[in-house]
Amino acid sequence: MSREGPDVTSPLAAVLDGLAALERRIRAAVADRRNGDPNPDDPFRGLYLSDEVIEALLDEPRMPFAAATGGTRLGALARAARLTPLDEELLLVALAPDVDGRFEQFYGYLNDDVTKRRATVSLALRLCGVAEASASGRARLDAAAPLVRCCLLTVDQPDRPLLSRTLRVPDRVAAHLLGDDRPDPALTEVLARPDLTGMPTPPGADRLARAAAAGADLIYLREQPGASGLATGLAGLALLDRPVLGVDAVRLTAAAERAELARALVREAILTGAGLVLGPIGTDGPGPWLDALAEVPAVVLFGATGWDPSWSRRSALLLDAAPMAAGQRAALWRAALDKRPAVAADAAAATAHFVLDPVQVRRAADAAALDALSDGGTIGAAHLRRGARSQNAAGLERLARRVQPSVAWPDLVLPPAVLGQLREFAARARHRHLVLDEWRMRPGGGRGRGITGLFAGDSGTGKTMSAEVIAAELGLDLYTVNLATVVDKYVGETEKNLERIFAEAAGVNGVLLFDEADAIFGKRSEVRDAHDRYANIESAYLLQRMETFDGLAILATNLRANLDEAFTRRLDTVVDFPTPDEELRRTLWDRCLGGLLPRDADVDLGFLASAFELSGGHIRSAVVTAAYRAADGNRAVTMADVVAAVAREYRKLGRLCLEREFGPYLTLAR
Structure with missing residues (x-):
């Protein structure tokens, strides 16, 4: 191994040079101390302070104490904390060791104890010319006095007699008086x-x-x-x-x-x-x-x-x-995106239906910019909406299942009238700031700004999917309420659970979906026993809470007749989902089979649509079953697979497989 010294350009060389310089300064400091020590050979050096040492320290040239502490800051502090002249003197006495190291030795000498290097109450009062037994002087250091109450001075060691307790100035106070403006x-x-x-x-x-x-x-x-x-x-x-x-x-x-x-x-x-x-x-x-x-x-x-x-x-x-007006929100978005290099969307228009406060807008803009990095850096409407959604609190996810929408309007197969009602619901959510805030169309009575709708229809007619499409159109997440987290057998607990859901949803930019809503929003009935009474209280609470809700809520039910009629008056939109006719069923069969699933030429969409009166959900389930049969046989989906899957759906529904429906494919069904 080479015994040569370290490379002069290496980091180790720089460290060694710094240590060598520090050693030279220490040697110089030791020499200065010995030269100024009146008794350098004292074997008890460090255990006590002699008069000669104190005289030498007093003669040592230092920066004037007043210049170091900054008189203007001390005066401003005295005015802010309403300190008396005596308070100022006491503060300076306690502050001295933190500004000039000699005062530690001075106080050790005056306390007749080199271990006590801070001023005691006794020493501080004497240095300020106040008698130790002075009630008014001692009162300036109790818990109600400005110095202690304003946390400018700490009286340590409360178990000792008052006069022997030490005074300490917090580091932040000393730093402030010396010109440091950084917060604690x-x-x-x-x-x-x-x-x-x-x-x-x-x-x-x-x-x-x-x-x-x-x-x-x-x-x-x-x-x-x-x-x-x-x-x-x-x-x-x-x-x-x-x-x-x-x-x-x-x-x-x-x-x-x-x-x-x-x-x-x-x-x-x-x-x-x-x-x-x-x-x-x-x-x-x-x-x-x-x-x-x-x-x-x-x-x-x-x-x-x-x-x-x-x-x-x-x-x-x-x-x-109060929330900002639309013009102020637009200006806030512009200010938040002002220094972004590429913004390809009108942020105010893309996020007009989001309920965001000014602080959230700033964070949403930052989140949108980060999201856009993976797509080339240009911020579009989708990035802005995802950034806005990122500001949602996580509390609602503990009470409801979050669904990130993955469908759009082309995926819905519904009559034109139903589609029109759904688009109207989305438009209400998008323009409620204009209608309710700027045009002042909200009635009184403490009503909220929420938008609520009822989707009623048989199972599988597209209610849940429509809610997901509306959420996707608005750039929001869909939150499906889990009835297990709501309904409770104990009196009053269901209302408390619902209140938690509504409270969390009010602060979240999302669509709240109550599936099987008739289980919660049931009819009130004549009171015959205690169960009826408390069930009516639960429904009455929901009626009141729906009126004050500020978010977007959709109630989905298969049994509209079971809902209390008072709920329908409080709903903005009621959409009835009919069972699809033959033309819609053909479109549903074709849409569910899709373009990626291999399809045999014998699959007859016309027969499937005319023969089997199924809703979209059941058609989707049958197609998935047929796809698994085809995958197991490593082949394309055939008509036999589809008919067998339809027969499975019939059995789940409790329906018979009749020849008038299955026709020539009845043997496949059996």
């Missing part, structure tokens, strides 16, 4: 920093700004669908030309050290003069940390639920966070 690292996980560059001023932000300027220190924003309390609060306080901190209240409440984080928020707001915007607030309220924010000059809370006065000892100003 402890707040990284709870701070919300949405990019709102170029965002139009949300509705209600100007009113919030006027209220805050007039002295309202606690404001609650109730979010309407499509609105962002976070964006409204940030924009409103920004109009006052003051710093603003957005806080994720969910993460704050879930944090193990939430009390410490609340104190850090108070400290950060006082240091920077910032207002706080916290949310979303759930039905359980903000938690006990809200009262800890009383020292913050302006606190804005937001949530979808109403304000409960018991949440705080202070009175709150109640305002609404």
Whole structure:
């Protein structure tokens, strides 16, 4: 092995050079210390501080302490926290070791204990010219005093006598006074920093700004669908030309050290003069940390639920966070896509029926740009819609099955009148912002903005597939409600389950499908026993909840007569799916057999359509059975396969295989 030194160009050489330079600086520092030490041969060096050492330290030239701490910041902090002159002096006494290392030794000398390198309460009071027994002086360091209440000073070791407790200034306070404006690292996980560059001023932000300027220190924003309390609060306080901190209240409440984080928020707001915007607030309220924010000059809370006065000892100003108008949403999309190199679609038109708040629009634009990378980079309408769908919360998927639509209008085989009704339903969903918001066609009474429809017809007539086509047309996901997660034998539990579904669906851009809806939306009946009474309560609840629903819902049923008539009045569209006639059945047979499945020449579509009165679902099932028979024989599908599959469907339906229907193929059926 070569014993030559490392290559001078290698990374190791650079590290060794740096260590050598550090060693030279340490040697120089040791030499300076020994040259200035009045008793360099003292064998107890480090165990105590002599008078000569302290004199040498005092004579050592250093930057003036006042220049290092920044007088203007200290004065601004004193005004923000309402500190007295004595408070300022106490803060400086506690701060000194964090600014000038000599003060550790000074305090160790004055405490007569080299291990106590911070000021004690006793030492701090004496340095400020206050007697240790002064009640007014000691009161400046208790929990209710501004220094401690505003988290600018910590009195450690609470189990010791007051005078021997040590004072410590949090690192963030010292950094601020020395000119560092970075937020406390402890707040990284709870701070919300949405990019709102170029965002139009949300509705209600100007009113919030006027209220805050007039002295309202606690404001609650109730979010309407499509609105962002976070964006409204940030924009409103920004109009006052003051710093603003957005806080994720969910993460704050879930944090193990939430009390410490609340104190850090108070400290950060006082240091920077910032207002706080916290949310979303759930039905359980903000938690006990809200009262800890009383020292913050302006606190804005937001949530979808109403304000409960018991949440705080202070009175709150109640305002609404309203959704943006269509023109503002279009401007927001343009701002979000402004720096994207290739946008081949009108984002506002492609996503007009999506309920997105300003923060979600920003994230949806980013998601659309990432999605477009795999298709060449050009952002189209499909990318924009997928980006918008990516903002859906996952809560609804725990209560309903998500179906990503894979069919379109050409896949439906229905009479023209039914297709027209389905297109009308999709148009209602696409233009409801224009009709209900801009034209003000929504009636009063607390009714929601939802679009609901009833699809009624026999099994297999295309109800579920039509719901999937509508979802695909709108660029939305389809959520099929699982009745097992809804119906409960215990009184009141079914209503609670439905409320969870409706609440989750209101915040999701999707189509909610209640298949076999008559199981839930049944008729009310005369009350003969307790079961009838509670069944009627369940139906009455659903009647009320459907009126306040803000999403898109489709009820599918095979038994329309079993639905309560009061539901039909609350539905926007009722579509009856008839059993297909012979012409439609022929189209269905041809469409289900498709172009990829090998088909023998003896397959007679005309006979199949005229002889067998089946719905589209049963035709599809028969074709799949025939395809498996053909695959097992490694051949094309023959008429024998299809007829045998139809016979299977007849047996499932409890129907007889008669000669007048099967004709010459009856032997194949048997």
